[in-house]
Amino acid sequence: xxxxxxxxxxxxxxxxxxxxxxxxxxxxxxxxxxxxxxxxxxxxxxxxxxxxxxxxxxxxxxxxxxxxxxxxxxxxxxxxxxxxxxxxxxxxxxxxxxxxxxxxxxxxxxxxxxxxxxxxxxxxxxxxxxxxxxxxxxxxxxxxxxxxxxxxxxxxxxxxxxxxxxxxxxxxxxxxxxxxxxxxxxxxxxxxxxxxxxxxxxxxxxxxxxxxxxxxxxxxxxxxxxxxxxxx
Amino acid sequence: xxxxxxxxxxxxxxxxxxxxxxxxxxxxxxxxxxxxxxxxxxxxxxxxxxxxxxxxxxxxxxxxxxxxxxxxxxxxxxxxxxxxxxxxxxxxxxxxxxxxxxxxxxxxxxxxxxxxxxxxxxxxxxxxxxxxxxxxxxxxxxxxxxxxxxxxxxxxxxxxxxxxxxxxxxxxxxxxxxxxxxxxxxxxxxxxxxxxxxxxxxxxxxxxxxxxxxxxxxxxxxxxxxxxxxxxxxxxxxxxxxxxxxxxxxxxxxxxxxxxxxxxxxxxxxxxxxxxxxxxxxxxxxxxxxxxxxxxxxxxxxxxxxxxxxxxxxxxxxxxxxxxxxxxxxxxxxxxxxxxxxxxxxxxxxxxxxxxxxxxxxxxxxxxxxxxxxxxxxxxxxxxxxxxxxxxxxxxxxxxxxxxxxxxxxxxxxxxxxxx
Ligand SMILES: Cc1cc2nc3c(=O)[nH]c(=O)nc-3n(C[C@H](O)[C@H](O)[C@H](O)COP(=O)(O)OP(=O)(O)OC[C@H]3O[C@@H](n4cnc5c(N)ncnc54)[C@H](O)[C@@H]3O)c2cc1C
Numbered sequence: 206x207x208x209x210x211x212x213x214x215x216x217x218x219x220x221x222x223x224x225x226x227x228x229x230x231x232x233x234x235x236x237x238x239x240x241x242x243x244x245x246x247x248x249x250x251x252x253x254x255x256x257x258x259x260x261x262x263x264x265x266x267x268x269x270x271x272x273x274x275x276x277x278x279x280x281x282x283x284x285x286x287x288x289x290x291x292x293x294x295x296x297x298x299x300x301x302x303x304x305x306x307x308x309x310x311x312x313x314x315x316x317x318x319x320x321x322x323x324x325x326x327x328x329x330x331x332x333x334x335x336x337x338x339x340x341x342x343x344x345x346x347x348x349x350x351x352x353x354x355x356x357x358x359x360x361x362x363x364x365x366x367x368x369x370x371x372x373x374x375x376x377x378x379x380x381x382x383x384x385x386x387x388x389x390x391x392x393x394x395x396x397x398x399x400x401x402x403x404x405x406x407x408x409x410x411x412x413x414x415x416x417x418x419x420x421x422x423x424x425x426x427x428x429x430x431x432x433x434x435x436x437x
Numbered sequence: 438x439x440x441x442x443x444x445x446x447x448x449x450x451x452x453x454x455x456x457x458x459x460x461x462x463x464x465x466x467x468x469x470x471x472x473x474x475x476x477x478x479x480x481x482x483x484x485x486x487x488x489x490x491x492x493x494x495x496x497x498x499x500x501x502x503x504x505x506x507x508x509x510x511x512x513x514x515x516x517x518x519x520x521x522x523x524x525x526x527x528x529x530x531x532x533x534x535x536x537x538x539x540x541x542x543x544x545x546x547x548x549x550x551x552x553x554x555x556x557x558x559x560x561x562x563x564x565x566x567x568x569x570x571x572x573x574x575x576x577x578x579x580x581x582x583x584x585x586x587x588x589x590x591x592x593x594x595x596x597x598x599x600x601x602x603x604x605x606x607x608x609x610x611x612x613x614x615x616x617x618x619x620x621x622x623x624x625x626x627x628x629x630x631x632x633x634x635x636x637x638x639x640x641x642x643x644x645x646x647x648x649x650x651x652x653x654x655x656x657x658x659x660x661x662x663x664x665x666x667x668x669x670x671x672x673x674x675x676x677x678x679x680x681x682x683x684x685x686x687x688x689x690x691x692x693x694x695x696x697x698x699x700x701x702x703x704x705x706x707x708x709x710x711x712x713x714x715x716x717x718x719x720x721x722x723x724x725x726x727x728x729x730x731x732x733x734x735x736x737x738x739x740x741x742x743x744x745x746x747x748x749x750x751x752x753x754x755x756x757x758x759x760x761x762x763x764x765x766x767x768x769x770x771x772x773x774x775x776x777x778x779x780x781x782x783x784x785x786x787x788x789x790x791x792x793x794x795x796x797x798x799x800x801x802x803x804x805x806x807x808x809x810x811x812x813x814x815x816x817x818x819x820x821x822x823x824x825x826x827x828x829x830x831x832x833x834x835x836x837x838x839x840x841x842x843x844x845x846x847x848x849x850x851x852x853x854x855x856x857x
Contacts, residue, residue: 284836368789371483371773375766375794376843376850385846412826413796413810413843420792420812420823 229319234327237320244312247331256310262289263332267305278306285410294328295321296408303399304408306387357398359427366432369425372417381437391437394430401426465493466783469552469562471542471721473498473526475505476568476752476768478855483776485533491784495536495560497552501525503856504595506626507765508848511800513603514636515643522595528857542569545725547746564779567727567734567743568752568768569719570594571625574732577655577715578618578691585693589710592633593625605709606640612647613708616698618688619654620713623733625754625763627660628809630713632799635665638673639802651705652679653698655688660762661799661809667830668801718755725749733757738815739791741775750775759819760811767795769851791815798844804834806841 238247244255251258257273267287268279275283282305287293296304298321300314315321373389381390389397403409404418405426421429470481473496481496488494502523511517526537541555545567551559573591575582581589592602606615615637619630634652641648650673658681659665669677686701691712698705698712717723717732727734727745734751735744738759743749752775753768761767774791781788796810811825828840 280835281839284833284839364787365789367487368773368777369792371777372770372792372794374850374854375769376847378850378853384849385842386850413808416796416810416812416824416826417794420794420814 229322229324229326231323231326231330234323234325234330237315237324238327240315241312241324244310247328259328259331261332262294262328265289267293276305276307276309278308281306282410285412287410291325291329293408294325296403298324300399303396303403306400306409356402356423356427357395359423361394361427361429361431362424363428363431363435365425366428366430369421369429370432373429376413379436390433392430392433394427394434397430397433398426401429465491466563467493467495467561468564468566468779468783469495469497469560470566470568471497471545471552472568472570472719472753473500473503473529473537474568474570474753474768475507475765475851475855476570476754476772477566478503478526478529479769479772480566480568480750480752480776480779481535482529482533482855482857483773484780485529485535487776487786488780488784490534492780493536494534495538495562496526496529497538497540497542497554497560498526499539499541500596501539504599505765505848505852506593506595506599506629507851509592509595509599510629510633510636512599513606513633514639514800516636516800516803519600524852524856526856532857542721545721545749547725547749550748562748563783564748564750566750566752566775566779567719567722567725567755568772569721569755571716571718571754571763572720574715574717577621577688578712579688580691581693581712581714585691585712588693589691589696589707589712591713592711593620593629593713593716602709602711603640606637607644609641609645609648609708611645612649613645614649614651614706615641615709615711616651616653616705616707617711618691618698618713619652619656619659621655621715623763624713624716626765626797627762628665628797628799630654631659631661631665632801633711634677634679635668635672635799635801638669638676642673642676648676650677651707652677653682653685653688653700653705654679655682657681657683660797661807661827663830664807664828665799665801668805668807672802672805716754718751722751722755727751727755729757731757738818738820739774740778740815741771742778750779759813760822761793761795761813761820762797764795764797765851766797766847767793769854770794793820796847798840798847800841800844801837804838804841806837806839806844808840808844 245259246254247259251260253273257270267283268275269283298315301308301310301312376386377389381388401418404414407415468484470477481494484492485494502525505522508517508522529535530537542552543555544553551561553559590598590602592598685703688700690699696707718728718734722734727743729735734756736751736756741750743751752771754763770793780786793813798806798808800806807828809827812823813820814823
């Protein structure tokens with residue numbers, strides 16, 4: 206499952222990669238929405254439940270509705286300019302935490318690309334003027350055509366990672382405390398790699414972390430993941 | 438903690454005095470670090486931490502408490518108290534085994550490989566890391582001197598100068614004029630003067646709302662100009678007037694007794710004056726022959742090694758660091774590269790390619806932070822930018838607040854990274 210998120214975050218669009226048609230079936234999507242219903246309302250008169258209502262989602266700035274108490278991570282993403290389109294929704298629904306730091310959406314993710322495709326069609330149908338919404342916004346998540354999904358398989362060199370990690374300690378705390386900037390120690394390597402690539406591909410919007418990730422090669426990220434996994 | 442570092446420091450000082458001048462009684466290679474600021478404290482900590490006892494690390498720093506220049510403007514604005522920007526060397530001694538010597542380095546004998554201290558002690562080294570920050574080029578501010586800074590503070594080195602400027606601003610007569618003379622390029626912290634203007638305006642708008650701020654600037658443009666000018670107007674109305682040199686002419690005379698700054702085209706009378714002269718590398722760097730005609734130290738981009746001497750490394754504000762600005766963040770970033778290279782040379786540990794980055798946050802008003810940053814790589818000629826970012830005009834209040842909160846996270850991060 207995470208492999209597929211990675212594919213997407215790294216910019217290998219499923220249109221290209223998995224050969225699925227981009228326009229899903231909204232009626233099928235309505236059924237998939239049952240997975241969301243316990244927390245989200247949609248349609249006429251929908252209000253916030255555990256999660257915010259999902260009307261007019263396309264084009265909406267992430268974490269921007271009044272009267273809903275979003276996580277700091279989702280608000281940060283929105284403040285940095287992230288808004289909902291097909292690509293970001295797909296990444297978020299597949300693996301919420303990979304796209305949004307410390308999101309409070311406690312949802313394990315939908316593994317089936319077909320289900321997500323249909324669900325996104327359903328969410329589009331509940332947005333204003335769905336026919337005006339492009340099915341895909343090709344530039345919304347910039348691509349990095351050189352990265353290979355196999356990068357998850359790279360074995361990181363923890364000693365190199367220790368050197369590279371010194372750069373991170375200008376902002377992150379080595380003891381894992383969150384004193385204004387989130388903790389990055391003790392993460393499983395897979396999640397660490399996915400998240401770093403989400404900054405590198407600019408799917409995650411924070412410019413400081415985008416700048417840091419831009420200067421890291423795939424081996425660098427693997428090395429950092431190997432090092433930080435062992436820290437606590 | 439203070440007492441502990443004092444005792445450690447004294448003990449180290451004595452031991453060194455008796456073993457001087459060469460590395461006697463210690464088989465370990467010795468690295469002497471001059472200056473315990475953003476560059477020096479970081480380098481000493483990484484050398485000691487990563488070598489796990491294989492290196493003898495000596496840190497020479499005259500002050501017992503290092504007051505950061507970063508966030509000193511927030512102290513002026515009333516967002517931080519003074520104690521919160523002071524840091525001591527206790528942990529570097531107790532947790533990392535660094536010999537912290539509270540003294541001035543007065544000279545470096547590069548042939549004998551020794552550093553002389555004001556106390557008369559000589560310390561032998563295998564490598565010396567020079568990170569003394571800046572000194573002033575008083576010729577850029579005719580009539581201004583170290584003595585005049587008692588009346589017209591520069592507040593461009595941390596500590597009592599910052600306190601003096603704040604006290605003067607608080608005591609300024611109602612409706613008085615605060616004049617800042619901004620420094621010419623290159624200088625430490627490019628956005629610093631303009632953040633200071635915002636913080637002074639914040640302070641005055643509460644205590645002395647009819648006060649005026651005049652900024653005399655030898656430069657025609659400055660860092661994050663659009664963001665600062667937008668913020669000054671938005672929050673402080675017409676309190677701030679920024680005047681570039683093309684409008685006032687060259688500085689002719691600065692007079693601390695009459696509190697005037699006379700220029701070719703005008704004379705400015707100040708109630709409070711902040712004069713920030715042009716800058717050069719800390720004196721010890723030039724006296725050791727590490728500077729070139731610019732007054733700063735040329736370095737090898739991939740290592741921070743001095744171009745003048747392979748046993749010497751230079752960090753931070755004293756260096757010519759290519760596209761990297763002179764900032765605490767830059768000095769800290771460079772220190773990790775130098776520590777990695779020096780450790781590899783002396784202990785045979787692995788060497789890795791240099792990575793550099795920088796971000797400078799500035800506070801414009803309550804919960805309104807802005808930032809500019811970039812990544813860098815070492816090319817054959819210089820430390821070259823690989824691309825960066827800058828806050829935009831008209832960003833949401835939410836984003837500006839987050840940017841400010843991020844800067845607090847950074848301050849906590851970098852000060853832990855320097856002092857443990
Ligand atoms: C108002 C202001 C705001 C700033 N804000 C920021 C900011 O927000 N972010 C940022 O990144 N940077 C900021 N800076 C810049 C930052 O403070 C400097 O760039 C940074 O401190 C440089 O580090 P350094 O190690 O080169 O020098 P310093 O930190 O100045 O350290 C030099 C040390 O060497 C010691 N020393 C000097 N001579 C000797 C000697 N002969 N023997 C022994 N010790 C000696 C000094 O006592 C001093 O402690 C700001 C600066 C100012 C003035």
